[in-house]
Amino acid sequence: MTEGLSGTTDPFDCGDGDTLKEECGVFGILGDADAAAHTVLGLHALQHRGQEAAGIVSYDGRQFNSHRGMGHVSENFNNETVMERLTGDMAVGHTRYATTGGTILRNVQPLFAEFDFGGFAIAHNGNLTNALTIRRELQKRGCLFQSTSDTEVVTHLIAISDQNTFEERLIDALRQIEGAYSFVCMTNTTLIGARDPLGVRPLVLGKLDRAHILCSETCALDIIGAEFVRDIDPGEVVMITHDEVRSLKPFPKQHPRFCIFEYIYFARPDSVSEGHSVYEVRKQIGIQLAKESPADVDVVVPVPDSGVPAALGFAAASGIPFEYGIIRNHYVGRTFIQPTDKTRHLGVKRKHNPNKEVLAGKRVVLVDDSIVRGTTSIKIVEMVRQAGATEVHMRISSPPTAHPCFFGIDTPDYDKLLAAQHDLAGMASLLGVDSLAFISIDGLYKAVGETKRDMDHPQYCDACFTGDYPLPLTDKNAGGQPKQLSLLSEERQAG
Numbered sequence: 469m470t471e472g473l474s475g476t477t478d479p480f481d482c483g484d485g486d487t488l489k490e491e492c493g494v495f496g497i498l499g500d501a502d503a504a505a506h507t508v509l510g511l512h513a514l515q516h517r518g519q520e521a522a523g524i525v526s527y528d529g530r531q532f533n534s535h536r537g538m539g540h541v542s543e544n545f546n547n548e549t550v551m552e553r554l555t556g557d558m559a560v561g562h563t564r565y566a567t568t569g570g571t572i573l574r575n576v577q578p579l580f581a582e583f584d585f586g587g588f589a590i591a592h593n594g595n596l597t598n599a600l601t602i603r604r605e606l607q608k609r610g611c612l613f614q615s616t617s618d619t620e621v622v623t624h625l626i627a628i629s630d631q632n633t634f635e636e637r638l639i640d641a642l643r644q645i646e647g648a649y650s651f652v653c654m655t656n657t658t659l660i661g662a663r664d665p666l667g668v669r670p671l672v673l674g675k676l677d678r679a680h681i682l683c684s685e686t687c688a689l690d691i692i693g694a695e696f697v698r699d700i701d702p703g704e705v706v707m708i709t710h711d712e713v714r715s716l717k718p719f720p721k722q723h724p725r726f727c728i729f730e731y732i733y734f735a736r737p738d739s740v741s742e743g744h745s746v747y748e749v750r751k752q753i754g755i756q757l758a759k760e761s762p763a764d765v766d767v768v769v770p771v772p773d774s775g776v777p778a779a780l781g782f783a784a785a786s787g788i789p790f791e792y793g794i795i796r797n798h799y800v801g802r803t804f805i806q807p808t809d810k811t812r813h814l815g816v817k818r819k820h821n822p823n824k825e826v827l828a829g830k831r832v833v834l835v836d837d838s839i840v841r842g843t844t845s846i847k848i849v850e851m852v853r854q855a856g857a858t859e860v861h862m863r864i865s866s867p868p869t870a871h872p873c874f875f876g877i878d879t880p881d882y883d884k885l886l887a888a889q890h891d892l893a894g895m896a897s898l899l900g901v902d903s904l905a906f907i908s909i910d911g912l913y914k915a916v917g918e919t920k921r922d923m924d925h926p927q928y929c930d931a932c933f934t935g936d937y938p939l940p941l942t943d944k945n946a947g948g949q950p951k952q953l954s955l956l957s958e959e960r961q962a963g
């Protein structure tokens with residue numbers, strides 16, 4: 469889900485209020501007397517996918533009920549009065565990533581619309597790359613948008629479709645949008661899941677007694693004791709009623725391009741995505757990294773938490789002891805999610821503390837998942853040196869992040885991406901490390917069980933590393949894709 473513009477006449481002008489936000493978690497359930505309560509739990513398990521806002525819409529056979537709010541799931545739904553209102557055996561929920569100070573409640577999902585056929589709620593993980601183009605056309609035709617979210621184009625496209633049934637109108641809408649989407653939607657009879665033809669973002673189907681569940685990751689099934697049934701296929705639309713689960717394949721088959729960064733950083737390690745344990749992939753990356761770029765050191769130290777599985781793999785493959793040389797405080801949010809550059813710097817200190825016993829007098833290799841702007845790494849390296857490490861080497865379990873993502877992961881634009889601005893030696897010198905190495909692209913593909921990257925038909929979306937975007941960037945090519953730098957932009961600091 470991306471947010472675009474607010475209060476500007478030009479839909480391609482981002483304005484300085486609301487900007488992009490992607491990275492989300494979606495959850496839906498049908499046929500469960502505790503639908504809303506289970507949705508809250510599911511959203512708790514998906515909280516890592518979005519921490520700015522959360523929302524739930526339920527249906528109780530008579531009416532739709534909703535609650536949306538800024539902040540974490542626990543801040544919004546640990547409330548009896550709220551939960552008592554969310555009645556019914558169907559519900560959809562959404563967690564959303566942090567963004568600018570200009571954030572407004574009307575953008576918090578699930579979005580809801582009243583159609584001629586009844587109510588409709590939609591929750592989106594991903595980013596539509598032609599939403600601004602469609603929005604501009606629809607506005608010219610008289611459509612009045614209620615939010616600044618890219619997701620809203622879907623509801624308008626359904627509303628104006630000349631097809632007959634809801635199902636046909638939904639598919640008509642899906643055929644017009646481009647980009648990454650895992651949708652969980654709901655009418656008064658049906659829970660709907662839809663995944664874009666490339667399957668960029670995850671979406672899984674689960675079962676709990678007689679209830680069916682759709683959610684971003686299997687960890688959201690685990691938390692409610694539901695069993696994993698299967699991944700929703702790329703390009704698949706599932707229509708779930710109390711009587712049946714029907715699968716539609718309305719798109720021509722394409723080579724799937726699941727986001728490889730989900731394995732590296734974004735998904736929870738205890739999830740299984742597209743048949744691979746996220747934890748195991750991360751460990752395998754560490755093993756590959758140790759083979760490709762060994763380090764002659766005394767101790768392997770992860771940057772917690774995201775660097776831990778790769779560091780375990782690195783330590784196992786190199787025979788060097790793994791130690792917690794940096795301790796993470798779990799009671800602060802992710803470092804990345806800070807409102808200004810100033811507080812983001814402080815955030816690193818709030819979050820990580822060196823374990824001096826482990827580091828003093830040692831040659832250390834730090835293992836982290838990715839370097840985006842380099843802010844975190846610079847601070848961590850300095851911290852480890854101050855704690856007495858004699859050498860600090862760094863190994864990164866992703867290739868250099870040299871390109872922005874337009875498919876649902878919030879990354880800065882080229883000017884703020886460390887790897888877009890500097891070569892390896894330049895990065896090493898900026899970070900102040902004795903050596904720096906990233907996993908190779910083929911090493912990464914090996915960790916997910918491939919022999920190498922298929923250059924003609926890449927098995928994954930790896931555009932943030934290669935610049936090989938899986939689809940044309942329609943809005944951007946029309947001069948209008950707003951910056952993806954929502955968390956990091958100068959405008960944001962001003963806001």
Ligand code: AMP
Pocket residue numbers: 733774802804805836837838839840841842843844845877878879
């Ligand atoms: P940076 O300080 O910008 O280099 O941040 C890099 C760290 O942020 C990585 O080590 C990850 O743990 C985390 N990270 C990477 N990509 C993202 C993202 N898209 N959203 C949130 N956190 C991220």
